[in-house]
Amino acid sequence: MRNSNFHFIGNAVLRNNLDETFNHIVVLLAFVESTTYGEEAKSAFRKTIIIHTASIVEALLFYLMDKRFNNSAVSKYYTKWALRNYKEIYKINEKHLVVAGEYTKEASKLKKEKMNLGQIANFLRDKKVIDDSLYEIIDEIRLLRNEQHIGTQKTIKRYSKKELDRAFYIAGKTKEFVNSAIV
Numbered sequence: 001m002r003n004s005n006f007h008f009i010g011n012a013v014l015r016n017n018l019d020e021t022f023n024h025i026v027v028l029l030a031f032v033e034s035t036t037y038g039e040e041a042k043s044a045f046r047k048t049i050i051i052h053t054a055s056i057v058e059a060l061l062f063y064l065m066d067k068r069f070n071n072s073a074v075s076k077y078y079t080k081w082a083l084r085n086y087k088e089i090y091k092i093n094e095k096h097l098v099v100a101g102e103y104t105k106e107a108s109k110l111k112k113e114k115m116n117l118g119q120i121a122n123f124l125r126d127k128k129v130i131d132d133s134l135y136e137i138i139d140e141i142r143l144l145r146n147e148q149h150i151g152t153q154k155t156i157k158r159y160s161k162k163e164l165d166r167a168f169y170i171a172g173k174t175k176e177f178v179n180s181a182i183v
Helices: 012-033 039-068 071-077 117-126 132-146 161-181
Strands: 080-093 096-106
Touching: 012 039, 039 117, 039 132, 039 161, 071 117, 117 132, 132 161
Parallel strands: none
Antiparallel strands: 080 096
């Protein structure tokens, strides 16, 4: 356990998965630094590294959330009010109606294990576990990872050393925070 880069993670399966992902990133870095590959290939390797780095950030934050909150707390957070069986009584204008109906509280069916990075970060920020500055950089890596969805892209995105360095910086800050927050 002490040889792990994530020795502070108590869950052995998660710790091993984090270490394997980290080791995979290290292997991919050799390709990024190699003179054998052109810039297009290096960009593709960086893209893969960013995806894996974001998954490490997500896993670290999930671990922190899982240590502090149960499924009930998550469900309560995502519970919302909904207007059901309503009838229009009076139309004020196109954007405003006077209605009558039932305003009911609907429990969320979302489980912690199904939350994504954005949901985890929002939850932890709103619960005052992470501050706005950490939230903002976590959102940066979330957006960077979400750029990977090629179906929505209008141009071919190239990934540079700058984006890779930023992803590593964010992962380092997240790791440092989680390590200090669970002690």
